[in-house]
Amino acid sequence: MNKNTIIALTFIIVMAFFPLIADSAWLGIGITFLIFACVAFSQDIILGRAGIFNMGHAIFFGIGAYATAILNVQFGFEIIATIPFAIILPVIAAIVLAGPIIHLRGDYLLVATIGFNIIFEQVLKNNPGDITGGPNGIFGIDVVRVFGYELFSDTAIYYIAFGLLLITLLIIRNLDNSRYGRALFYINKDEIAAKSMGINIPYYKLFAFALGAAIAGAAGSVFAIQYSAVSPESFNFMQSVMFFAIVLVGGSASLPGVLIGTFVMFVLPELFTEFNEARYLIFGAAMVLTMVLRPNGVWPASFGNIPKYLKEKVKGAK
């Protein structure tokens, strides 16, 4: 077992038993952590793996949340039935929005995605066709019903979010060991070398966007379920900045890194609420210091994703 597997297993076991010891306030923080971890991992596919400077990730998270809210509240869909839409609509949005700008160099693409995010927030606030609820958003989202059971307790929602995180981790593990996943790393490390090896760069970058958007959309759906409400502020540009920062502060393409990043950005602020605004001074300073002292993140990724038998052979050769 390698180090990453041990960390992942420990983390999963701790998180699985967390509701047994947590009170309701802590459970709420736990749910938020799980949901934002999923979004951060999905951003890590786009930013950490493919190396695309996507500064509009809250769009996909938001489309997922609004898809569930709108379909449930305005059209009377069961929550379960809205989830496929919360996954597919962000994918379509990712392909339509990122398609025309995918060839842009990092910094130009970053500005374009900021533009998209600002437009997205404005659209939500302006309530087109009376479906997004305007600046106040949408309230009164139903509880989840599965086979006649109503899953409304915090514990139930916690395990829904936990299930999503497990799926996300599984997808990422499978991605990293596949042709598509490796192609993303090659593109990130050296585009010219990657295309000289036959990698169609725009295609794989769009794939990263689509996969990241799908996971973020699913997380958005769970977010809507948790609060039984959605509002535009949860998906504005600042949220995208947070998701971007989590990946870079934690460590690109690093599982523990992204978890630490999510914990620092979303959970620590909840623990220090008595310090009010002062806590943000500390967080700002911490981000600056991390980038200066550890430019690859708190916990940088380690490479060497090769089959076990090859690793054994190397040990023999040495």
Added chain:
Amino acid sequence: MKYVLEIENVSKFFHGLVAIDDLTIRVKPGQIYGIIGPNGAGKTTLFNCVTGIYVPERGSIKYKGENITGMAPHKIAERGILRTFQNIRLFKEMSVAENIMAGTHTKSKQKWYHSIFHTSFYKEDEKIHWKKVEELMEFFGLTKFATTATQDLPYGAQRKVEMARALAADPELLILDEPAAGLNENETIELTEIIRKISQLDIGIMMIEHDMDMVMNLTDYITVINFGKEISQGLPNFVQDDPRVIEAYIGSDDDEDEA
């Protein structure tokens, strides 16, 4: 198939300046074709035209009879033209094995959903290509470095990784841009042997090299270019004694320190 690559009357301009002027080069399968010439002669530009990084303004480039002029680099690589770079372009933070695995990209048949679901097809596909990586690491003597990040390797080993990565794609034309640059004498001898072995697999090889001993010893045919123009071509012995070549080299004072 007579020629694996046919470059016909190709010209490339940069902002009106001629980088390549009406070059015609034909490479046979299994042939080692040398491109030599002083610095700035347009050799690397020519390679960039063949691999699709640049699009030539005039002329045509054919690979196994198919016109590939102006095709995107990844499509050219898919067809079987693979290259190495003058200033080594490896995926630095990644391990040697992962770098070589990059070469199998065009060979692998995995679809997008195999990155989410690991089906039995996926497992078979991975197995075949890691096997290929394993064989190439053996061939180049890189097995002990399999898990080492390429940026931590000595220069000579990095050159080998680049070559192994290109070979992993089963190329029919291999383009080597100064493979011996930065290598010591022993490493150069070793590399010469490796290149010869590769050509015996019926892979056409086109190489730029400044190490004249190596070029004369290794290549089957040579084109000499200067200021983008062909000034001579022929067998190594012929080119070596060609007065036009000698003049071009003596006329320029920067070729010696390159080797």
